[in-house]
Amino acid sequence: MRFLSILFFFLVGFFGYAQVTITGVISDENGLPLTDAHVHIANKTTSTDANGTYVLSGIPKGKQKLYISFIGYYAIEETIEISADLTINRQLKLDVTKLDDITIQQLSNSKSESSNEQVLKSATIEKFSNQTLGEALKEVSGVSILKTGNTIVKPVINGLHSNRVPIINNNVRLEDQQWGTEHAPNFDINAAGKITVIKGASALQYGGDAIGGIVVIEPEVIKKDTLVGKTILNLSSNGMGGSLSSSLQKGNRYGWSWNALGTFKYLGDRETPDYVLSNSGNREQNFSGGIRFAKEKYNFNAMYSFYNAQIGIIKASHIGNVNDLYNSINNQQPSVIEPFTYSIDAPKQEVQHHLAKVNYQRWLNENTSIDFQYAFQFNNRLEFDVRRNDENTNKAALDLQLATHTFLADYKTNIGNWRLKSGLNLGYQNNFANPKTGVRPLIPSYEKLDAGLYGIAVYKFDNATSLESGIRYDFSTIEATKYYLKSRWTERGYDAEFSHFIVGEEGNQWLTKPTFDYHNITANIGFRKQFHHEMEWLVNMSLASRNPNPSELFSDGLHHSTGQIELGDLRLEKEQAYKFNTTFKKDWKSFQVQLNPFINRISNFIYLQPIGFETTIRGAFPVWEFKQTEALLTGFDVNTKWSISNHFSHELGMAYVNGQNLSTNEYLIDMPPFVINNKIQYKNESWFNFVSELKSEVVFRQNQFPNYNFETNIVVDDELTPVLVDISSPPKGYHLLHLYSEMTFKINKKNSLTTSFSVQNIMNTTYRDYLNRQRFFVDEMGRNVQIQLKFNY
């Protein structure tokens, strides 16, 4: 041992003899320091600190290669003669062609240091211009989708969704009645420049309730004085329609800049291989625009966006009672098939989402900034149902108006090896359930106040090792105004426990004002280590808390869009999740692997479970109750990338989740099945940047499911007969093939046209998906041929 250390010091000394130290400052065109720029001299690498400075020691003398890069800027590559210690300062020039990369760098220190982030860039997002946010997110392994039909798509991260997966759009938490499984994010995919998926609650600045994960959407920001336009036209065969999205952006590093985007979508009935999915058309008319004023020390942003969608709900999925449900499950054939049409009838959804925000950021010094933001969101959800009285057909059966105000203040600073972030948020939310619908709403009117405080510290031991820790406190209070049927109030057993909530009486109903306060502490700790040989290890542990949402607390009757009676429970407690998440990344020259196993132990996990059925004058309806249990979710995501040759490459993605209900020793319901995706790509830049991809999507049957089947009496051959309603058995596994190909034609230096041709479900396979809530009624969509034209100008 002693010998070894002598040898070690000897060797270091020997090599040290011929070695020098190089220092310098890397800045941008305006002389402002660039933090985290990559500096590579000889075989040594480092990154610049907050002042843009770097130090590289142990550089051998002689002719050496120098390489400096920073995302969004042109890299510098030169050869230098080194004979003694040296100072090398360089200024990097902005590269406007790497627009979305700029956003990455600009915000790279605003998310989580130690948890696995996966990013979708604009090139990927644009492929989904005609589709939804959920479908684009499915490109990330470990993200699956929960669908209602074809157009209502919610992301599921490691088996969890809705309120457990907050969506942060433009630094504003989307408040769009996200509790509903048939409520898709109210967001135009075309407004996203970059989407980041964080699998876990480690990004504490966005909230402490992300038990599943967070989706962070950022717009494209151009920081050069230029005017850039983009128009995307999509046409698809299935649905016989398409979309047109056009954006203009005036970029500027300092001074005024602005952007505007408009999207128009129009599609008719979709088709399965065998029949038309009647009433599955949808429309969208979206707009967003913003202005920005920036100086060296501060910038000011204001933006507004409007999302407006009309979505048809497949007619065959409208069920009257349990007989209809039984017949649908057993017939495997929809009860309504009509000829193709563009028109949308009831049942349908009409949703509007307004978002307006102002943001002011100021640099107190080179290392410290403060940020203030106010955002207002207004969400109006109208659901139209098949009504008994034809006069009411144009009257919504559900009309919820949700207004949300949020104020944020954030402080960021770098001190030596420390990076500190802290902030506070205040929120006020008001939901108004319009009583003029003539239908008792499941979600009551309510008022909610939120206040939160967080602090995050990152310590960088060196460029390869960092430790992150954060803590957050949230206070929330909610007061609802709700009429309960007296019979329901008693059946729920609220008489003794919650009589103090009763403030009035109206016929056979109690007027109640249930009020709840929540205090939550959230924390996380994480570690990142970069080894030699391009290997990286990340580990993160987090504690997250989520309060029960209004549907879990207050639901008390027939959910018309699902044909089931859903019962909330005022006794529900907050969910608490302990998630352990680790990522291994290894990068060989032509092969990259990323492995991401996780364990998520959730206390008081809230889920919907069938508990039997209730008989009404319309027949029997299955009753689903919100329950709490101890849950354990484990699983892994795997990604590999293989550059086979200059032209060919291969990608693999796999995701597995196991959900255990520990209290009942059953599996958890609605867990995504095992998925394997393989993609083979051919690329040839000399043929107008030709790219062609063939993707295989294998989804196994979900064999891990709880048995919630129930018996009921229905009329068979004019006799009332007991039958088993099989609502539990998942559909068969399936294999789909998809094709995508594109070519880019340069018209001149600034203008280009990209044409793409794609086919989804090439083999026109008939299948049903376990995570589609309409799987009892209809098959999934068949083949879809799409053409996309994209002009950049």
Next chain:
Amino acid sequence: MKNLKLIALLVIPVIFSTSCSNDDAPVNEEEVITTVRVTLVGGGQTIVLESRDLDGDGPNAPVLTPVGGGILVAGTTYTGSTEFLNELEDPAEDITVEVEEEGADHQVFYQLPSSIGTVTYTDTDTNGKPIGLNFTLVAGTSGSTGTLTVTLRHDLNKSAAGVASGDITNAGGSTDAAVNFSVAVN
């Protein structure tokens, strides 16, 4: 300039604070059917079968009268009629009128074992198709027991096979009421 921005920041929330009229009015539930009443007249007697559910989608099951079910006399021909009411309104709303007026979009179905009886429609809508509010029931064989299921559908396909003769299988549409009455034949 700086102050102006600050003021803008403070003013904007006020502009957006759209105050919703949070009146605590209860929902006036429309389109509710609380009561299905089947009246059978024949053999010198009147039999009334009733299902009444005053809490709608609430937990209480409909109350069926007479308790123990209706009792028919074997071989008797009954003149039947069915009524639908909303008894939450005062006075009770007679939905039967509406079903009759929009007869082309509605139909009442009767499902029962042939040993209990057979039902034949006696009314028609504007297209000459049955509505099913009026019918005749010929009671079956003595000693039988079973269930009479009465279903009101709307927006159904009245031209589908078997629908005009009372077979619900291909009817489609949506169910407004579905009740089961126990029936015995003496």
